[in-house]
Amino acid sequence: MTRARTVIRIAGAILGLTCAPHAFAQQAPPSLVDTLPRGHYVRSGLAFACVTEAAGKLSHEQFKVLEYSCLRMGPLHVGMGAAALKGELGQPSRQVDGPNGTKVWVYFFGKTNNDPYLAASIWQDKLVAIQVTGRLPEDKFGFNGIALGAAAEDVTKQLGKPMVVRPSSEPNTDLWSYQPWTFSVEISSGRVTSIRVADPKFN
Numbered sequence: 001m002t003r004a005r006t007v008i009r010i011a012g013a014i015l016g017l018t019c020a021p022h023a024f025a026q027q028a029p030p031s032l033v034d035t036l037p038r039g040h041y042v043r044s045g046l047a048f049a050c051v052t053e054a055a056g057k058l059s060h061e062q063f064k065v066l067e068y069s070c071l072r073m074g075p076l077h078v079g080m081g082a083a084a085l086k087g088e089l090g091q092p093s094r095q096v097d098g099p100n101g102t103k104v105w106v107y108f109f110g111k112t113n114n115d116p117y118l119a120a121s122i123w124q125d126k127l128v129a130i131q132v133t134g135r136l137p138e139d140k141f142g143f144n145g146i147a148l149g150a151a152a153e154d155v156t157k158q159l160g161k162p163m164v165v166r167p168s169s170e171p172n173t174d175l176w177s178y179q180p181w182t183f184s185v186e187i188s189s190g191r192v193t194s195i196r197v198a199d200p201k202f203n
Helices: 060-064 082-089 152-159
Strands: 007-011 014-018 039-044 047-052 094-097 103-108 117-123 126-133 138-143 146-148 164-167 174-177 183-188 191-198
Touching: 082 117, 082 126, 126 138, 138 191, 146 152, 146 191, 152 183, 152 191
Parallel strands: none
Antiparallel strands: 007 014, 039 047, 094 103, 103 117, 117 126, 126 191, 138 146, 164 174, 174 183, 183 191
């Protein structure tokens, strides 16, 4: 399974975006994604299971998008509506065109290159990928018990060893991929500097 990353580089006032082509995801019904139970991934061998809170009886449509319950970063989750995203974070700092008709909303949480920022990929008014990046800690947008600034040992404690480790496009940084699962982290100097989650068809 090929994996594309949305990478935003900040150099003064210049914003660059790179991402490889990928297929379209099925649009989740707007009435469902905001009522999904919260969940987290549990590793078993080389596989992951998405374990959710008790949700009672789920409709067929809810069941189809249930894994979105685990593709969360703090209050945000893959599949949520763009309006709900704005309700959480307000208007984005910038918007840039992404691949295949997506729009990437960028939110900056500071004024230096080390401060965190979040890139939210939108397709047909749905959030299909989330990436938070920065060298300073940021707890609000953690994934599966992992946040920016966490130690590499914390990542392996929560997710186990990555399936693939390769150099990131960022200097002195490794990309830890858990493919075919659609989440990854970047590690620099033993600390998490980026986390990404995505709809499986936007990965």
